[in-house]
Amino acid sequence: MTDTTIHKGLAGVLVDTTRISKVNPETNSLLYRGYPVQELAAKCSFEEVAYLLWHGELPSADELAVFTDAERSQRALTPELKAVIDALPVTCHPMDVCRTAASVLGAQHEAADDSSAEANLAKSVSLFAGMPAVVAYDQRRRRGEDLVEPREDLGYSANFLWMTFGEEAAPEVVDAFNVSMILYAEHSFNASTFTARVITSTLADLHSAVTGAIGALKGPLHGGANEAVMHTFQEITEATAEEDEAAAYAAAWLDEALAEKKKIMGFGHRVYKNGDSRVPTMKASLDAMIKHYDRPDLGELYTALETAMAERKNILPNLDYPAGPAYHLMGFDTPTFTPLFVAARITGWTAHIMEQLEANSLIRPLSEYNGPDERHLA
Numbered sequence: 001m002t003d004t005t006i007h008k009g010l011a012g013v014l015v016d017t018t019r020i021s022k023v024n025p026e027t028n029s030l031l032y033r034g035y036p037v038q039e040l041a042a043k044c045s046f047e048e049v050a051y052l053l054w055h056g057e058l059p060s061a062d063e064l065a066v067f068t069d070a071e072r073s074q075r076a077l078t079p080e081l082k083a084v085i086d087a088l089p090v091t092c093h094p095m096d097v098c099r100t101a102a103s104v105l106g107a108q109h110e111a112a113d114d115s116s117a118e119a120n121l122a123k124s125v126s127l128f129a130g131m132p133a134v135v136a137y138d139q140r141r142r143r144g145e146d147l148v149e150p151r152e153d154l155g156y157s158a159n160f161l162w163m164t165f166g167e168e169a170a171p172e173v174v175d176a177f178n179v180s181m182i183l184y185a186e187h188s189f190n191a192s193t194f195t196a197r198v199i200t201s202t203l204a205d206l207h208s209a210v211t212g213a214i215g216a217l218k219g220p221l222h223g224g225a226n227e228a229v230m231h232t233f234q235e236i237t238e239a240t241a242e243e244d245e246a247a248a249y250a251a252a253w254l255d256e257a258l259a260e261k262k263k264i265m266g267f268g269h270r271v272y273k274n275g276d277s278r279v280p281t282m283k284a285s286l287d288a289m290i291k292h293y294d295r296p297d298l299g300e301l302y303t304a305l306e307t308a309m310a311e312r313k314n315i316l317p318n319l320d321y322p323a324g325p326a327y328h329l330m331g332f333d334t335p336t337f338t339p340l341f342v343a344a345r346i347t348g349w350t351a352h353i354m355e356q357l358e359a360n361s362l363i364r365p366l367s368e369y370n371g372p373d374e375r376h377l378a
């Protein structure tokens with residue numbers, strides 16, 4: 001029998017099972033394959049977490065060595081992909097570049113339509129290894145800078161920062177970046193992952209699913225919020241004469257924005273109603289960046305807006321709130337923030353694509369028709 005209840009936005013609807021991660025708003029916890037994300041962020045490299053998401057277990061030393069060899073050998077931008085990126089206007093959004101790159105990599109793949117578990121794992125590793133070069137080069141070309149080739153002697157995060165800025169990052173910065181990648185890696189059936197699963201359920205190829213997921217992540221209600229947080233900070237700062245006056249103005253700015261019924265980006269969550277489990281860990285990394293770059297004014301603004309939002313709406317920050325300013329301090333341009341989320345979430349998306357295929361059923365819900373009654377042409 002058909003259930004006639006309409007679940008707008010699929011809120012509260014269970015659509016499938018997953019072994020990949022558990023988001024528990026009651027205990028405010030997030031587990032990847034059973035491990036608390038905070039423990040993974042404290043003790044693991046992003047490469048180890050990627051392996052865990054795909055294989056269900058952390059790698060042994062030998063398994064990690066094989067995996068990192070494969071990853072490091074696939075980091076370079078191919079001349080063909082570089083030519084495609086160069087043909088895109090520097091005014092287009094960096095998410096459009098990521099989306100195009102994922103699609104090009106799919107079209108160029110010699111086994112594009114092979115969706116066996118083995119082929120999909122190899123494609124996942126290659127997207128994971130290749131996306132940082134896309135994001136890094138795109139930011140550089142917008143700044144009028146040349147491509148920086150990857151370095152095989154550096155881990156994923158250190159190399160990502162190297163390719164973006166052309167210099168070795170300080171260990172504190174590499175650590176904060178690694179933590180952000182781990183926290184952004186996976187979050188059950190969020191909008192972009194669900195998009196990937198819907199596309200996969202039609203038996204389309206992995207790159208098609210990832211390309212669609214990138215499109216879903218671009219929106220400001222999802223991944224695009226990390227950039228939007230920085231726009232908010234900029235707006236508040238620009239409205240004050242000195243950077244250190246911004247915190248004092250945050251509450252007044254918020255009152256005006258709420259009076260205009262604006263959504264405050266970086267706050268609220270569909271699943272967590274008592275705070276996002278990842279925020280304290282990312283906030284600690286943001287604090288480390290504030291100390292490293294000596295920008296206490298940014299920390300004061302962060303706290304002032306967070307406090308004012310809690311007082312007025314009782315709505316708490318999500319992961320995008322601390323991640324945005326942390327990426328800003330590291331030197332990334334604001335429009336590059338969501339592509340950094342893409343680079344991280346490729347791991348979660350591809351793990352879900354492979355899980356969907358293990359027990360696939362076409363995802364095709366119903367809708368209730370409320371258009372005109374049947375009518376006929378004269």
Ligand SMILES: CC(=O)SCCNC(=O)CCNC(=O)[C@H](O)C(C)(C)COP(=O)(O)OP(=O)(O)OC[C@H]1O[C@@H](n2cnc3c(N)ncnc32)[C@H](O)[C@@H]1OP(=O)(O)O
Pocket residue numbers: 009220221222223225262263264265266267268269270271313315318319320
């Ligand atoms: C990593 C991530 O993708 S996390 C999400 C990132 N997105 C953002 O930060 C965008 C801002 N936040 C939001 O728009 C929302 O909180 C969402 C979309 C994330 C979740 O929203 P939903 O579960 O659909 O709740 P909904 O949008 O219906 O909000 C419920 C109520 O809280 C209010 N609310 C929720 N979030 C916010 C916010 N950020 N600013 C102002 N009001 C908010 C809504 O206006 C609504 O109020 P109402 O009942 O008076 O109309």
Ligand SMILES: O=C([O-])CC(=O)C(=O)O
Pocket residue numbers: 184186187189190191222269270271318319
């Ligand atoms: O789970 C969600 O709806 C959004 C989110 O936090 C994420 O994708 O990381």
